[in-house]
Amino acid sequence: MTAAYAAWLGVALAYAGMAALSLAMDRHCEQLTGLREVPVRLRMSLRLAGTALLAAALVPCVMAWGASVGTVAWLGLLSAGALPVALLLPYRPRGAAGLAVLSAVAGCAGLALAFAGLPR
Numbered sequence: 001m002t003a004a005y006a007a008w009l010g011v012a013l014a015y016a017g018m019a020a021l022s023l024a025m026d027r028h029c030e031q032l033t034g035l036r037e038v039p040v041r042l043r044m045s046l047r048l049a050g051t052a053l054l055a056a057a058l059v060p061c062v063m064a065w066g067a068s069v070g071t072v073a074w075l076g077l078l079s080a081g082a083l084p085v086a087l088l089l090p091y092r093p094r095g096a097a098g099l100a101v102l103s104a105v106a107g108c109a110g111l112a113l114a115f116a117g118l119p120r
Contacts, residue, residue: 017050
């Protein structure tokens, strides 16, 4: 796996994870759906999905750079994924949520392709 491919996968998965975690908050869910409070099931599933996506963002980093450098790169990519969420969510919540879904699907598909291309 190339470093550029790992970086793009990491940013895509980090963006989707950060968006899911932020949409689990009452304020941002209200911006998107109009509900005053996030239902408990939705809140827990968004938190679980966000955590899983952030953990999945670590995988391409470790595959490309190894454990020590990959972990540091992952921390940087988490910041790079959080910045667009922070900039988009207050102004375009529907666009941010749509981009998060697209990013999650593309990131998971790219991760599956990366695993399929590994030599056995």
